[in-house]
Amino acid sequence: MLFPSMRYHPAAPELSADDLRLPWELSDPAGVRPLVFGELARDLGSRVPGRLVTSAKSWLSHAAVDRGAAILPWGGVEGVSKVSPIDASASYLSYLRDAWNQGFGAHPLEHQEVVLTVPASFDEAARALTVDAARIAGLQRLRLLEEPQAACYDWIHRHRESLADALSGVRLLLVVDVGGGTTDLTLIRVSFDQGTPTLERIGVGDHLMLGGDNMDLALAHVIEQRLGGSRLSSASLSQLLQQCRGAKERLLGAEAPEAATVTLVGSGSRLVGGARSAKLGRDEVDALVVDGFFPEAAIDERPHGRRGAIVEFGLPYAADAAVTRHVAAFLAMHAETMAAALEDSSPPTRASLAPDTVLLNGGVFNSHALTRRLMEVLERWRNGPVRQLHIQDPMTAVARGAVAYAASRLGQSPSIGGGAARSYYLILDGDDGERQGLCLLPRGSAEGEEVLLEGRTF
Secondary structure, three states, X not given: OOOOOOEEOOXXXXXXXXXXXXOOOOOOOOOXXXXXXXXXXXXXXXXXXXXXXXXXXXXHOOOOOOOOOOOEOOOOOOOOOOEOHHHHHHHHHHHHHHHHHHHOOOOOHHHOOEEEEEOOOOOHHHHHHHHHHHHHOOOOOEEEEEHHHHHHHHHHHHOHHHHHHHOOOOOEEEEEEEOOOOEEEEEEEEEEEOOEEEEEEEEEOOOOOOOHHHHHHHHHHHHHHHOOOOOOOHHHHHHHHHHHHHHXXXXXXXXXXXXXXXXXXXXXXXXXXXXXXXXEEHHHHHHHHHHHHOOOOOOOOOOOOOOOOOOEOOEOOOOOOOHHHHHHHHHHHOHHHHHHHOOOOOXXXXXXXXXXXXXXXXXXXXXXXXXXXXXHHHHHHHOOOOEEEOOOOOOOHHHHHHHHHHHHHOOOOOOEEOOOOOOEEEEEEOOOOOEEEEEEEOXXXXXXXXXXXXOOOO
8 A cells, every 4th residue: 555645734624524534543743634644635636726735855855945844835725724844744654653553553663663765865954854753753763764775675675585696797786766756866886705796885866856746847837838828826736736647647657548638626716617627648748758857868968057046836856857867977977986896997988887787766667668768778878788677566665675674684685785875074164264074974884883083182
């Protein structure tokens, strides 16, 4: 069962008491009542504007806003209750905690060690806020795991009995995780010691707010023009976004129809009789999403310059929507690391800048068209075949991988090494007035490793 991380704030007479009844007493850190979560929230949000809270995880990583302020739903209609990104995130965890405790009351979730996944590109502030949200939900025994690693752990655990054979010939594995809000890139080196494979993470991408939400937004702007061309309010555009998400998933899926209808319901006095509809064709969605977000870029192409003012719904999305150009830039940035991992001292070539194996994760790769396009681009960069490690279920791989990671900590499953993804520095004012960086934790430091700052006094 999947739980969409969405919450809907209905008007008081909108739903009956039976519609809101749960097997447990609903708790919400922000105290909003009435309140709906998950699949029903998504469905209602696609029909009524200005009451759906979504993308809370993306808001946690947005440093330009107060993540503790009640700002969601962004552009909400007048009179709707609002919550902070932290409280929204905490409410999803509280809901899952209560659902777990309803079924496993003898083993309360708050007494368990919980593995919570986050984008690999989350900075320390976003990670700390994620931990704060978990603690608000009563989850104290917590470990964070990066989502691309979690997807890889899922694959490893499924092949643990024959891992050496499954990874035969693999040297550099690129994990591309394109979710709803972010694109995460991770490089993993695979080596063998007496026939036993060892996996080590050697590269992590920068924070990239680019994913399925951007695709839905692009489609929503197309429909906006077809509905008369006038600019929609944030509340109406948010409603249209949910409609376009469903249309995109149908039109990019297997056995897709020729077209799908998108309907925007009126608001206020126009709620009844104010609905407007437009169609999206399968071919145009294919062209907009596949060619727009996964264009046939060259390996030396780079993303268009970022602009801080690129904001939709208050979120600073990437200025360049081309995932393939971001992948090219990521590989170029880690060219020396890749060469060192392969123990190759020769100058990097086009082929050496491309991985030999890729693992694709995230809901967007349920689309065969998107998967095929990215594989074609990678194989052209490598000038040869690129192997794909297949995820059994991209929608649940990260969750299952979190369990596999917990099992690896108990020695029950293979693990991925690599330590800290980044170095951490303390900025100090030097005697000459210039600022200096003191490395507190070198990149690659293993979990539990003690780092001594020798020759320093403070």
